Amino acid sequence: MAAPMVSIQDLVVDASTSRGTAHLLRGVSLDIGRGRILGVVGESGSGKSTLASAMLRLLPPNISRLSGQIRLDGLDLVALAPAEMEAIRGRRVAMIFQDPMTALNPLFTVGLQLIDVLRRREPGLRRADELKQAEAMLATVGIPDPRLRLAAYPHQLSGGMRQRVMIAMALMAQPDLLLADEPTTALDATVEAQIVELFDELRQRFSGSIVFISHHLGLVAELCDDLCVMYGGVIVESGPVTEVLARPRHPYTRALLDCEIDDDASGRLASIPGDVPDPLTVLTGCVFAPRCPHAAPRCLQGQPPLMELEPGRRAACIRADEVLP
Amino acid sequence: MNIGAVMGGGAALAEAEIAATPALLALEDVGLVYNGRVRALDGIDLAIRRGEIVGLVGESGSGKTTLCKALMGLERVTAGRISLGGQAIDALIDRDALAFRRKAQMLLQDAVASLSPRMRIGRLLEEPLRIHGLDLGEGRARILALLQRLGLPPNTLDKFPHQISGGQARRVAILRALVLNPDIIVADEPTAGLDVSVQGDLLNLMLDLQAEFGLTYLMVSHNLNVVRRVTGRTVVMYLGQIVEEAPTRALFAAPAHPYSAALLSTNPSVDPARRRARTVLKGEIPSVVNPPSGCRFHTRCPQAVARCAREAPALREAGGGRRVRCHFPLATGLAQPPDAA
Amino acid sequence: MMAGLSDSIRSGDGVAGVLARVSRSFTGLVGLLIVAAIIAIAALAPFIAPHDPDAIDVLNRFSGPSARHWLGSDHLGRDLASRLMHGATVAMAVALAAISAGLTIGTALGILAAYLPTRWERFILIIFDVILSFPSLILALAIVAVFGPSTVMVVLIVAITLIPQFGRVARAQVLTLKSAPFLEAERILGASSLRIVTSHVLPNIVGPLLVLASMDVPVVITIEAGLSFLGLGVRPPQSSWGTLIQDGYQYLSDSWIPVLVSSVALVLATLGFTLFGEALRDAADPRLNRER
Numbered sequence: 001m002a003a004p005m006v007s008i009q010d011l012v013v014d015a016s017t018s019r020g021t022a023h024l025l026r027g028v029s030l031d032i033g034r035g036r037i038l039g040v041v042g043e044s045g046s047g048k049s050t051l052a053s054a055m056l057r058l059l060p061p062n063i064s065r066l067s068g069q070i071r072l073d074g075l076d077l078v079a080l081a082p083a084e085m086e087a088i089r090g091r092r093v094a095m096i097f098q099d100p101m102t103a104l105n106p107l108f109t110v111g112l113q114l115i116d117v118l119r120r121r122e123p124g125l126r127r128a129d130e131l132k133q134a135e136a137m138l139a140t141v142g143i144p145d146p147r148l149r150l151a152a153y154p155h156q157l158s159g160g161m162r163q164r165v166m167i168a169m170a171l172m173a174q175p176d177l178l179l180a181d182e183p184t185t186a187l188d189a190t191v192e193a194q195i196v197e198l199f200d201e202l203r204q205r206f207s208g209s210i211v212f213i214s215h216h217l218g219l220v221a222e223l224c225d226d227l228c229v230m231y232g233g234v235i236v237e238s239g240p241v242t243e244v245l246a247r248p249r250h251p252y253t254r255a256l257l258d259c260e261i262d263d264d265a266s267g268r269l270a271s272i273p274g275d276v277p278d279p280l281t282v283l284t285g286c287v288f289a290p291r292c293p294h295a296a297p298r299c300l301q302g303q304p305p306l307m308e309l310e311p312g313r314r315a316a317c318i319r320a321d322e323v324l325p
Numbered sequence: 326m327n328i329g330a331v332m333g334g335g336a337a338l339a340e341a342e343i344a345a346t347p348a349l350l351a352l353e354d355v356g357l358v359y360n361g362r363v364r365a366l367d368g369i370d371l372a373i374r375r376g377e378i379v380g381l382v383g384e385s386g387s388g389k390t391t392l393c394k395a396l397m398g399l400e401r402v403t404a405g406r407i408s409l410g411g412q413a414i415d416a417l418i419d420r421d422a423l424a425f426r427r428k429a430q431m432l433l434q435d436a437v438a439s440l441s442p443r444m445r446i447g448r449l450l451e452e453p454l455r456i457h458g459l460d461l462g463e464g465r466a467r468i469l470a471l472l473q474r475l476g477l478p479p480n481t482l483d484k485f486p487h488q489i490s491g492g493q494a495r496r497v498a499i500l501r502a503l504v505l506n507p508d509i510i511v512a513d514e515p516t517a518g519l520d521v522s523v524q525g526d527l528l529n530l531m532l533d534l535q536a537e538f539g540l541t542y543l544m545v546s547h548n549l550n551v552v553r554r555v556t557g558r559t560v561v562m563y564l565g566q567i568v569e570e571a572p573t574r575a576l577f578a579a580p581a582h583p584y585s586a587a588l589l590s591t592n593p594s595v596d597p598a599r600r601r602a603r604t605v606l607k608g609e610i611p612s613v614v615n616p617p618s619g620c621r622f623h624t625r626c627p628q629a630v631a632r633c634a635r636e637a638p639a640l641r642e643a644g645g646g647r648r649v650r651c652h653f654p655l656a657t658g659l660a661q662p663p664d665a666a
Numbered sequence: 667m668m669a670g671l672s673d674s675i676r677s678g679d680g681v682a683g684v685l686a687r688v689s690r691s692f693t694g695l696v697g698l699l700i701v702a703a704i705i706a707i708a709a710l711a712p713f714i715a716p717h718d719p720d721a722i723d724v725l726n727r728f729s730g731p732s733a734r735h736w737l738g739s740d741h742l743g744r745d746l747a748s749r750l751m752h753g754a755t756v757a758m759a760v761a762l763a764a765i766s767a768g769l770t771i772g773t774a775l776g777i778l779a780a781y782l783p784t785r786w787e788r789f790i791l792i793i794f795d796v797i798l799s800f801p802s803l804i805l806a807l808a809i810v811a812v813f814g815p816s817t818v819m820v821v822l823i824v825a826i827t828l829i830p831q832f833g834r835v836a837r838a839q840v841l842t843l844k845s846a847p848f849l850e851a852e853r854i855l856g857a858s859s860l861r862i863v864t865s866h867v868l869p870n871i872v873g874p875l876l877v878l879a880s881m882d883v884p885v886v887i888t889i890e891a892g893l894s895f896l897g898l899g900v901r902p903p904q905s906s907w908g909t910l911i912q913d914g915y916q917y918l919s920d921s922w923i924p925v926l927v928s929s930v931a932l933v934l935a936t937l938g939f940t941l942f943g944e945a946l947r948d949a950a951d952p953r954l955n956r957e958r
Contacts, residue, residue, distance in 0.1 A: 189547060193590075259521040269528050440848055
């Protein structure tokens with residue numbers, strides 16, 4: 001297999017808060033294959049959004065530590081100067097947010113915002129060509145009457161249309177890496193289905209890699225190639241999505257799958273007892289040990305690394321072979 | 326409390342038993358028009374019997390939130406009649422609003438935001454007692470007992486709403502409703518924003534409480550898995566109308582309305598074997614200000630014909646306790662009367 | 667998502683917490699100290715003033731600062747330090763009375779405007795505009811012309827001119843709060859409108875109103891001093907910073923000390939309350955708070 005598009009090594013992100021230092025990412029290592037869609041799932045506080053922000057180097061101002069490596073085609077984004085990162089962001093790495101209204105400028109037309117992205121990639125095009133490309137891109141993301149929509153302002157579009165415009169803007173940059181942070185969460189079910197369908201189509205025409213962040217395991221299962229499960233700022237399991245879901249190797253993934261309500265069965269619903277870890281605590285044992293049904297004394301002796309258990313399958317559990325073979 | 330002793334889980338009461346009891350909450354041809362033209366609710370007919378858990382699904386603009394508000398007397402309907410225990414709620418509210426509030430309670434979608442931010446939880450829990458002039462000493466004892474029953478640590482009482490988790494805020498909101506001992510609880514998106522690892526706990530609790538206190542639930546949710554698992558009957562709304570109503574199992578097994586079918590098909594599943602072929606509807610939900618002519622769904626319906634644009638279908642019985650608002654309902658197999666074969 | 671990142675001002679951190687945040691900036695600390703000193707002096711003037719402020723001692727007119735008269739004496743030989751301290755009492759009393767009256771009435775009208783039907787809302791807003799359209803000094807002159815000068819009149823005039831700004835802020839606050847889920851939740855529980863306003867709306871809008879009130883103190887002090895300077899406010903022999911400046915001004919050729927010390931007192935008070943008010947506003951604004 002070719003070298004991965006993105007290779008993240010031991011990424012640590014701390015933030016200083018009034019209560020102390022919050023450990024948002026506690027040493028994350030991850031590879032994203034070329035042309036693959038990676039689904040990142042996790043509950044609140046798992047660090048999945050921080051991971052996306054770190055890849056864009058768009059972290060909040062109270063970040064006190066950012067260490068490790070994020071290699072995009074060999075180029076370490078963590079080590080780049082802010083000005084150099086500026087050239088990467090929105091060009092080689094693009095992002096789609098949950099709420100497109102916060103990312104679109106309300107004062108400019110859709111067309112102008114698309115052209116703006118295009119000019120960064122390809123300065124000096126003729127106006128007519130720019131408009132033509134912008135129109136073609138709107139058509140690609142399934143916006144009816146694209147020529148008319150170029151003149152529309154964001155508030156004149158519905159939520160689903162705005163999200164399509166966001167996707168069009170991201171694609172306009174022809175990025176190597178597209179980050180999508182809960183892109184369908186704010187949408188209605190039938191509109192969400194349209195956007196999921198669009199992502200499904202995009203994978204044919206888009207050559208870059210996509211990171212799809214979601215709390216919705218079912219959605220990730222349908223859309224993604226690879227899966228990465230995060231918990232408390234740690235990646236606990238990663239691997240091809242079908243294999244991970246069919247046969248999880250980390251107790252947290254197992255527990256999360258059990259919580260999915262997916263049948264007509266009656267009886268009690270599953271849950272995971274306990275609370276998500278406080279980002280302020282320093283890990284002394286496995287991050288999931290306090291809620292893990294299989295926790296043993298040796299699980300309390302440090303967070304296990306993400307180990308390759310079989311080709312392509314990784315889990316951060318020292319008892320994986322015993323409890324989830 | 327008369328039916329308190331039923332088993333927990335699922336649709337708590339046997340269907341036959343429910344069908345025998347008179348409707349606790351009945352809506353007859355209810356309509357709500359804003360400013361003379363926004364038809365937020367149109368011809369809603371629905372009966373909810375004591376002890377039932379009814380699910381309500383639909384997208385934005387479907388009118389489900391408006392319906393909840395109308396049920397709670399927060400919005401006055403402009404047509405038809407809503408009755409609780411046989412009495413029109415408008416009359417109930419005019420006569421004794423507090424008595425009505427003790428019968429019907431609602432859990433709002435954003436539980437944290439539904440708690441007054443500058444009051445401690447303890448004080449917030451006492452609010453219903455103070456509002457209704459109930460005995461504080463007795464009420465406090467009840468609150469403490471419920472606190473334990475709902476799995477809230479005692480120190481919750483001293484905290485402020487922003488200091489507790491989303492799951493705890495939901496429990497506090499439920500407790501506030503339970504203090505009044507209501508007959509029916511309308512729950513608007515009870516699990517929205519909750520992590521999957523805790524939503525099961527909350528739903529289990531709600532089911533247990535339903536059995537213990539003889540509650541009736543109307544549960545609004547966009548999470549189809551939750552509706553499927555928890556409710557006994559499901560109502561599907563589209564643009565202010567009920568388009569289908571059926572026993573939950575029957576609906577999920579074979580929806581009869583094309584909109585229900587499309588909506589259910591969008592529900593992603595972790596299990597590849599259970600995945601349905603996605604029916605992706607064209608376009609977006611039209612506005613209630615100017616709803617489509619004829620069948621309101623015809624602009625997006627994959628099988629609409631000319632008649633659908635002209636003629637508005639009625640909500641008709643389709644057998645097996647199912648009602649559908651469609652000229653050409655999908656074959657369900659279950660809808661046939663037993664002697665038809 | 668990122669727990670603890672936003673530690674904005676929230677409920678439950680009490681007066682001590684707010685004051686601690688105010689004193690975190692240098693200007694805020696200076697403002698807080700001046701305000702505390704002035705309030706203490708104003709409250710304790712009868713006990714800490716070295717002399718009777720009205721005791722005339724014509725033999726010792728315009729005596730310079732000495733151990734007996736810390737800041738010297740005025741044209742009637744009255745102790746300037748004592749008169750300044752009692753002047754602080756008057757200034758603070760007028761500010762307290764006028765601002766609390768303006769705050770109460772303005773807030774009540776503002777809340778009413780937000781809740782009443784549009785017709786009544788417009789009526790209240792027009793009243794606010796009418797009051798605002800009068801220059802406060804002209805309004806004061808008009809009222810004094812009719813009723814004659816007195817401290818009560820000063821309080822009344824200032825209170826009336828303050829009503830619109832409190833009313834407008836209160837109305838704006840209520841309008842943003844009106845559709846908040848927690849108010850709907852209270853309504854579902856059966857709470858009356860009065861209860862919702864007093865127990866749930868008010869506690870959530872007092873913050874900005876109190877900030878506004880503290881920023882108004884220097885304004886009120888200068889209006890009071892100004893009116894008194896013109897002889898339209900506090901009546902002699904009662905001491906007010908305005909009358910002190912006026913007296914000193916008339917005898918400027920005999921001594922510059924009375925004008926200087928009373929003006930410095932006025933400037934210090936204005937500065938102190940302004941700095942304090944600004945720091946309070948910053949402390950109460952979570953957006954500004956997070957940037958640090």
